Amino acid sequence: xxxxxxKPAASQSAAPPLPGTRADGTAxxxxxxxxxxxxxxxxxxxxxxxxxxxxxxxxxxxxxDEGFVNTGSTTxxxxxxxGENGILRYRGYPIEVLAEKCDFxxxxxxxxxxxxxxxxxxxxxxTSLSHHTMIHEDMRNFYTGFPRDAHPMATLGSVVGALSTFxxxxxxxxDPRQVEVSVHRLISKLxxxxxxxxxxxxxxxxxxxxxxLGYCENFLHMMFAVPCEEYHVDPDFADALDMLLIVHxxxxxxxxxxxxxxxxxxxxxxxxxxSAGICALWGPLHGGANQACVEMLEKIGADGxxxxxxxxxxxxxxxxxxxxGFGHRVYKNYDPRAKLIKATCDKLLAKIARHDPIxxxxxxxxxxxxxxEYFIERKLxxxxxxxxxxxxxxxxxxxxxxxVLFAMGRLPGWIAHWIEMHxxxxxxxxxxxxxYSGDTLREFVPIDKRP
Ligand code: ACO
Numbered sequence: 067x068x069x070x071x072x073k074p075a076a077s078q079s080a081a082p083p084l085p086g087t088r089a090d091g092t093a094x095x096x097x098x099x100x101x102x103x104x105x106x107x108x109x110x111x112x113x114x115x116x117x118x119x120x121x122x123x124x125x126x127x128x129x130x131d132e133g134f135v136n137t138g139s140t141t142x143x144x145x146x147x148x149g150e151n152g153i154l155r156y157r158g159y160p161i162e163v164l165a166e167k168c169d170f171x172x173x174x175x176x177x178x179x180x181x182x183x184x185x186x187x188x189x190x191x192x193t194s195l196s197h198h199t200m201i202h203e204d205m206r207n208f209y210t211g212f213p214r215d216a217h218p219m220a221t222l223g224s225v226v227g228a229l230s231t232f233x234x235x236x237x238x239x240x241d242p243r244q245v246e247v248s249v250h251r252l253i254s255k256l257x258x259x260x261x262x263x264x265x266x267x268x269x270x271x272x273x274x275x276x277x278x279l280g281y282c283e284n285f286l287h288m289m290f291a292v293p294c295e296e297y298h299v300d301p302d303f304a305d306a307l308d309m310l311l312i313v314h315x316x317x318x319x320x321x322x323x324x325x326x327x328x329x330x331x332x333x334x335x336x337x338x339x340x341s342a343g344i345c346a347l348w349g350p351l352h353g354g355a356n357q358a359c360v361e362m363l364e365k366i367g368a369d370g371x372x373x374x375x376x377x378x379x380x381x382x383x384x385x386x387x388x389x390x391g392f393g394h395r396v397y398k399n400y401d402p403r404a405k406l407i408k409a410t411c412d413k414l415l416a417k418i419a420r421h422d423p424i425x426x427x428x429x430x431x432x433x434x435x436x437x438x439e440y441f442i443e444r445k446l447x448x449x450x451x452x453x454x455x456x457x458x459x460x461x462x463x464x465x466x467x468x469x470v471l472f473a474m475g476r477l478p479g480w481i482a483h484w485i486e487m488h489x490x491x492x493x494x495x496x497x498x499x500x501x502y503s504g505d506t507l508r509e510f511v512p513i514d515k516r517p
Contacts, residue, residue, distance in 0.1 A: 145318040149396035170311040174478035198254035199275035202232045218263035219348040227341035237335040248336040261288030282307040313403040316479025322346040326480040331496040356468040359391035360455035391452030398445035
């Protein structure tokens, strides 16, 4: 089998290129005595891919790519990510600019509607969001039933899934108005659902949302206020949270976003699709890494703070230990989000004049790992989860809630991808193939004859 590429006449490109891409000749694959022409498509930032959609029909073969390391599942116009150069842009705007100039609600609008809102559009969006912050009163009863020590990600996924039972008037995936209502409901209600999970875990009364507050202020109010006294939201905490939600808002075809698209591809409703995304995010190799990272830093601190010992341990394959918050499937450079988070972390800790030994350990660990040949060779840098937990701790957010905050941030990205997929003229149900490696045909043995 061999593959070659060429730039033949334009007439060789059978189908028009997908929107936002251009054709650039074909690759020729020789397999089993046949030659198959695979169109080469180029994205708006020059990324190249082979269109293999006709491969099986023409050759009988499929591709095998465990973990989808080389596989593009879709074209997408939402987020551009260049892992080699540490670039991240939403709808063409650099993450650094959006983090400085916008708030989370504005960024959510950008991701979902594809453009920055003008003042009237943003005002309408905010007003609509503020009308959906409460959850159905009967849903509050769910929290009585959940065990108090349940992980809040388990509660979050369950309650979001249950939105389909209470809001049946917005489940039709083909009705744009119903989809929009579901979108606004989700963005408004997720902080309420999340804060209630926390209140349940600490045995405090659930606090109703306050629509006179901004998105992040309202969340902090629901997390930390109690009915018996006044609670003032620290504006610096609200700003830091806003920045964290923005930098988490989208990251193209990651595990949870691909899950949302996969579930949504069957035309499952938006609540069901997002609930699946929350479950995917929970794993420690994905969103759960922020919790795992702080737990690791605490462990290193409790063990005397010897960071070198843990860096060495992470290098031993048989130790089963990895530096949490380090490494990324796509970034082979400093994660631009980690840079923004570290800067906010510095500022916040200085402002509250709190010395957090975990922050010192994180900095030492980063320094030792970045100078170590193992990490240099493999291009392992701190990722988004490395410093975010330190900020959450400074705000008083319990460690089990860290991944929940990631989910709140990622929500507009999930929604934008779900909508983009539904608008795609080439949408089809996601259904990967496999290479079967099990037993060939076996003769059935009756139970009394089995050894
Ligand atoms: N500590 C030590 N070694 C590591 C680490 C780490 N954190 N990450 C990767 N490596 C090593 C691997 O052992 C492997 O070494 P080898 O080539 O000698 O076998 C090499 O670097 C490549 O690692 P892979 O696991 O093949 O890379 P992959 O792209 O599959 O994994 C992942 C990426 C899952 C993020 C990985 O780096 C990891 O487990 N990191 C720790 C968990 C984490 O922080 N996850 C959050 C990611 S960001 C997010 O989801 C929001």
